[in-house]
Amino acid sequence: MSNKDRGKVWLGVAGLVENENGEWLVVMKRYGGLDGMWSLPAGFVQPGETLDQACHRELKEETGIEASLQGLLGLRTGVLRNDISDNMVVFYLTANTLEQSIKVQLDELYDVKWMSPEALKNDTRTSLMILELVDSALEAKPATLEKLESDNIFGYTDYKLYF
16 A cells, blocks of 8 residues: 555554464564664554554564464554654454564565564664563553454444454
8 A cells, every 4th residue: 555545544453462482473674764664563554454453464464474463552643744644553463372483574674583572672673663662561452352342333343342
């Protein structure tokens, strides 16, 4: 999806994926302001998908890794050039197994790897958001409601509520 197709309100997702060894899955971007920086697997929400579905899709597309969503970590929001509302929802996930092989999406990324939070903290190529996450107590909010209302007056085909 091009920037033009997104309009002036952008909605993206990112996933902090942790493995059994306490390492985080990070990607090194090939474009934009994060070119050459370690960041989280991330991307834009597509029409017809929920935020968590977009997070799983982007994770699989960029890294080949499958993970279990544990909950919502937070929201990053900002305005670009006094014009575009840029919003990103950040989820916490746990890797399904250590044996999964990483598949790097080379058209968007230079590299994907597992790194310890300490190594990320000491790497000058680590993005600001990851540095903030390293220094915070990670508290994921799981979905509190994952079913449709019986009357479904709005016509939802998928529904989740996080508090």
